[in-house]
Amino acid sequence: MAPSMHSIQLEEEIQALRERLATHEAMRVTRDLDRARCFLGRYSFLVWDFMTLVGSMRERFTRTRLPWVPVGIPELRRLVHQISIVEESDEALGEGASSHFETFLEIAKELNSETEVLEEVIRRIRLGEPYPHFLGSLDVPDYIRRFLESTWHLVTRGSHEEVLGVFTFSREHVIGDFWSKGMEDLSWAGEVGDRLRAYGERHIELSANDHEPFARDALERLCGEDRARWGRVADAVHQALRVRLSFFDGLAKELAAIDELQESA
Ligand SMILES: [Fe+2]
Numbered sequence: 535m536a537p538s539m540h541s542i543q544l545e546e547e548i549q550a551l552r553e554r555l556a557t558h559e560a561m562r563v564t565r566d567l568d569r570a571r572c573f574l575g576r577y578s579f580l581v582w583d584f585m586t587l588v589g590s591m592r593e594r595f596t597r598t599r600l601p602w603v604p605v606g607i608p609e610l611r612r613l614v615h616q617i618s619i620v621e622e623s624d625e626a627l628g629e630g631a632s633s634h635f636e637t638f639l640e641i642a643k644e645l646n647s648e649t650e651v652l653e654e655v656i657r658r659i660r661l662g663e664p665y666p667h668f669l670g671s672l673d674v675p676d677y678i679r680r681f682l683e684s685t686w687h688l689v690t691r692g693s694h695e696e697v698l699g700v701f702t703f704s705r706e707h708v709i710g711d712f713w714s715k716g717m718e719d720l721s722w723a724g725e726v727g728d729r730l731r732a733y734g735e736r737h738i739e740l741s742a743n744d745h746e747p748f749a750r751d752a753l754e755r756l757c758g759e760d761r762a763r764w765g766r767v768a769d770a771v772h773q774a775l776r777v778r779l780s781f782f783d784g785l786a787k788e789l790a791a792i793d794e795l796q797e798s799a
Pocket of ligand 1: 634
């Protein structure tokens, strides 16, 4: 399906915001291990949170209750399954299947990033504690908590088109300099460098060739020529990009504090 006037217009509107994200200070390509540790540890939250969005799409656009009956748009079901299979059980990144999140977390841990808080979040969810309410009782930086809460608000209160729109235009589409330009020299990462490169390249390959065009196509099918739906998509995408920008602003402050420490040492 060719992009509609609505999606072309939206893409133009958010071009500047997306450019700011891709070239954000927090995304600066780094060869410094302390900086990279902090970046990867914090970024793990984004990788994890992305799966909430994927899971929400599965609930909304495929039949997850029994007995099975056909639901929704077949192309959209296909998109969701294709995304789920690689995001939750990719075989391209190592031995056997693994979710991108687990692979990413392993890399972050091998580089001694701080991942304990996120692992505690996951542990509490498994125990059945009410998410995201318990986040306030953990040592989650405010900018990360706000980001997670905003995704949760979207998946619990948002419309179908808002969820798919945010996936298409503010998550899948935005790959920053760290991932697109930082893959050349990963010598600072030692033995883990190859895995980090494989992760980054896999992501770029999947989003540019698969997920993004398919997601966009599915969004076109879902919204059609309905101006009200496209309006909701545009609002949700702007909001999601702004929250993402705040995430990177918060992360950049942490990284700047690391730089300062090093300069004064
Ligand atoms: Fe992924």
